[in-house]
Amino acid sequence: MIELDFRSHIPIYAQIVERIKHLIATEVIQSGDQLPTVRQLASELQVNFNTIARAYRMLDEAGVLSTQQGRGTYVLEPLLPQRAERLRESALEELTRSFLDEAARMGFTPDDVERVQAVLIKKRRSPSARDDG
Amino acid sequence: MIELDFRSHIPIYAQIVERIKHLIATEVIQSGDQLPTVRQLASELQVNFNTIARAYRMLDEAGVLSTQQGRGTYVLEPLLPQRAERLRESALEELTRSFLDEAARMGFTPDDVERVQAVLIKKRRSPSARDDG
């Protein structure tokens, strides 16, 4: 359900936060659902359970999850539309920021990014164009 | 395993880079192997751990190693230089593609992405601009 990129220099806990936000945004997991325990998910992803705990804690502080010692971790009610929209916007910003960081780390300039991206977006807008890369 | 020539005018970090490349080329160390920690190797070679870190970072950027903060440093699959360049470009494509997918799944249009991204890139180009959210 969640995949990590250990080669990326985006911290593991940050990747997990993003993935979970995404799973909730796409309603793969929903309000009230229990998430895997820190140890379960840690074992599954081959990382330390404290790294999972850190991600859960950040999402807890962000009002997305509720972590309860001895009980587990649960998805909270969806936020009010207003707040949800703000969260959505900030999620996009964070996602974009990570993306730009990673590209920069790989030695690409913003121009490179915009160039490649423009092509890809164009393709998406005209689905007839085949991607025979 | 690695020996240095302190009298040589070749920088230490460069010597280390070469030695490690050689060790990988001769398969003394192989894909997936963990390298000594920066401090271990630094102690062994009697140099500062930052010098080792520098060598590791260069090899990371060259796609030879994967350095992971808090975890360690690992040998990656070897790549032919030719392939590496092609791979570099397609890696950016792949990164961009998954970024756009992710944004799309979150319900954002390419326009949304371009709008947010343009702002972020602009900020990066003029770091003086304050981020007053």
Next chain:
DNA sequence: TGTCTCTTTGTAGCATTGTCTCATTGTACC
């Protein structure tokens, strides 16, 4: 019903890992 014990949950503190920023050293050039 109460409580005891064991298991399962998340938490906290510290050790280990690589990273960052700045200071120091040595060398090349003017």
Next chain:
DNA sequence: GGTACAATGAGACAATGCTACAAAGAGACA
């Protein structure tokens, strides 16, 4: 001599992992 730059070193920092811990639930039993 003075300046600029690269190489190295020192210390603080951030990310991850290990160990011990505390809180909550499940079952046994008086």
